[in-house]
Amino acid sequence: MLDMDKLLRTEIGSYERLSWTGEIGGQSITLYAKPITTADATRISKGGESNAVEGMVAAIILKAEDEHGEKVFKPAHKALLRRMATTKITEIFGALFGAQLDEETDESFEERVGN
Numbered sequence: 001m002l003d004m005d006k007l008l009r010t011e012i013g014s015y016e017r018l019s020w021t022g023e024i025g026g027q028s029i030t031l032y033a034k035p036i037t038t039a040d041a042t043r044i045s046k047g048g049e050s051n052a053v054e055g056m057v058a059a060i061i062l063k064a065e066d067e068h069g070e071k072v073f074k075p076a077h078k079a080l081l082r083r084m085a086t087t088k089i090t091e092i093f094g095a096l097f098g099a100q101l102d103e104e105t106d107e108s109f110e111e112r113v114g115n
Helices: 004-013 038-046 052-063 075-082 086-100 106-113
Strands: 018-024 027-033
Touching (some): 018 086, 027 086, 038 052, 052 075, 052 086
Antiparallel strands (some): 018 027
């Protein structure tokens, strides 16, 4: 008989952390994060983010860790992160979570909508 609990926990435990290294405030830092899960996406969407960049900020706050696995950002950092250039936010988000996003091509769009 399948031990689905064990299999699911093993799968979840196998996810590697991705990283972003760059400068914030003139200091070089590295942020790490495991993939966004459905539970994370639900939390982010319940936060009432009004656009994609707001959602990116929420994901970074929720998931970004230091090398020891400690959360880097607090909810109070949201206001400051929202004032950062969108290019910096998208750079961080892309490095940490971009591998999860499928980029749709014209051909895949046509296949999906059946035209």
